[in-house]
Amino acid sequence: MIKLKNIRMQYEDNGTKIEALKLKELQIKDEKHVAFIGSSGCGKTTLFNLISGMITPTEGSVEVQDVELTSLTEQERDLFRANHIGYIFQDFNLFPEFTVLQNVVLPMAFSKRYTKKEMNELAEDILKKVGMDGKLNQKVKTLSGGERQRVAIARSIVNKPNVILADEPTGNLDYKNGAKIMELIKQMALDEKATLVVITHNNSQLDMFDEVINIEELNEAIK
Ligand SMILES: Nc1ncnc2c1ncn2[C@@H]1O[C@H](COP(=O)(O)OP(=O)(O)OP(=O)(O)O)[C@@H](O)[C@H]1O
Ligand SMILES: [Mg+2]
Numbered sequence: 001m002i003k004l005k006n007i008r009m010q011y012e013d014n015g016t017k018i019e020a021l022k023l024k025e026l027q028i029k030d031e032k033h034v035a036f037i038g039s040s041g042c043g044k045t046t047l048f049n050l051i052s053g054m055i056t057p058t059e060g061s062v063e064v065q066d067v068e069l070t071s072l073t074e075q076e077r078d079l080f081r082a083n084h085i086g087y088i089f090q091d092f093n094l095f096p097e098f099t100v101l102q103n104v105v106l107p108m109a110f111s112k113r114y115t116k117k118e119m120n121e122l123a124e125d126i127l128k129k130v131g132m133d134g135k136l137n138q139k140v141k142t143l144s145g146g147e148r149q150r151v152a153i154a155r156s157i158v159n160k161p162n163v164i165l166a167d168e169p170t171g172n173l174d175y176k177n178g179a180k181i182m183e184l185i186k187q188m189a190l191d192e193k194a195t196l197v198v199i200t201h202n203n204s205q206l207d208m209f210d211e212v213i214n215i216e217e218l219n220e221a222i223k
Contacts, residue, residue, distance in 0.1 A: 002028040002051055002163065002195065007060035008221075009046055020046050021057075022221035026213070030162075033189060033196040035209040038216035044199045045090060047215060048165045051197070052085045053077035065162055082111040086156030086194070088185075090167040092148050094155070096141035100132055103140055104155045111159060126154045130184060145172045149181055157188045164189050166198045170205070182208060 009021035021043040028034050036044050049055045050062050053069045056077075062069045065084055069077055081087070094103050104123040108114050114122065127133050130150040140148060149169060156164060166185055170178035182198075182205050189196035198209070206212050216222065 001030055001063070001065070002026075002197075003061070003063040004047075004050065005061045005063075007050065007062070008058045009043070009050065009055070010058040019221040021050075021219055023218050024220075026218065028195060028197060028211075030195055031193055032211060033186065033209045034198070035206055035212045036197060036199045037201070037206075037212060037214050038219075042216040042222060043219045044215050045167055048087070048167055048197070048199065051163070052081050052087050052165060054081070054087075079111070082107055082159065083113070084162045086159065086161035086164040088152050088156045088164070088166040088169050090171070090199075092152045094140045094148060094152060097139060099137045099139055100127060100143070100151050101136040103151055104158050107155060107159055113159075122158055123154070126158045127151075129188070130154045146177050146181070149173065150184070153181070153185055153188070157192065157194075160192050161194055163195045163197070164192075166196070168199050168201065170200070170202060175204075178202060179205070 004023065004026040007021060007023050011018040011020055036047065038044055050057055051064060056070050067080060069080065072080060101123055104127060105119045108119045108122065124133065124136065127136060130153055132147065132150050132154065140151060153169065169185060170181050173181060186196065186208060
């Protein structure tokens with residue numbers, strides 16, 4: 001379960017305070033597939049960063065899998081994220097000079113749960129599922145956008161996270177490949193019994209989800 005309560009997120013930029021997000025309550029039950037929508041700047045990525053513990057709110061409570069993230073240290077939140085959250089970033093965040101396989105092994109190395117052999121086996125397994133097994137040792141900088149997207153998905157899922165956060169995972173893809181990638185993410189979430197939250201601007205994908213939440217309507221900071 002994901003539970004956010006009485007959230008206020010205020011960024012500070014060169015002494016200027018920016019009220020990015022204010023919301024009373026947001027709950028997502030385990031194994032649900034939820035879409036976040038809303039116009040640019042309404043706070044969608046900010047919410048993902050709160051749920052993944054990348055940032056902590058100025059005020060309020062963020063509970064994920066019964067853990068109150070605001071009471072953890074930054075190091076504890078990093079470990080929590082490595083063990084429980086699969087985050088597909090808006091801009092992928094892959095390491096261009098590393099190979100496909102190295103990029104997928106990396107988060108597992110961080111969580112320290114597996115031997116080197118296990119990590120390689122798990123990574124190869126998941127890369128096969130996303131159709132990237134032919135390019136294991138190719139550097140990410142030589143891949144196409146869609147291929148990078150598939151590596152980012154493989155990396156986010158390889159640790160068997162309880163929660164998958166996908167920030168516009170099909171934003172840079174054509175309609176056909178976008179639909180394929182969404183199907184892939186959904187199937188992975190089903191296989192792993194993970195909660196899935198996807199930020200999307202693509203209305204044609206919305207009926208794949210149990211629930212659609214408009215963050216623009218929820219965010220009192222922009223009203
Ligand atoms: N690190 C930061 N410092 C200052 N302001 C920030 C920071 N991150 C986000 N903001 C501001 O907070 C607001 C919400 O940003 P956020 O990235 O959550 O929007 P978004 O809904 O994901 O938009 P998009 O659809 O364009 O990705 C914006 O006004 C943005 O400028
Ligand atoms: Mg965003």
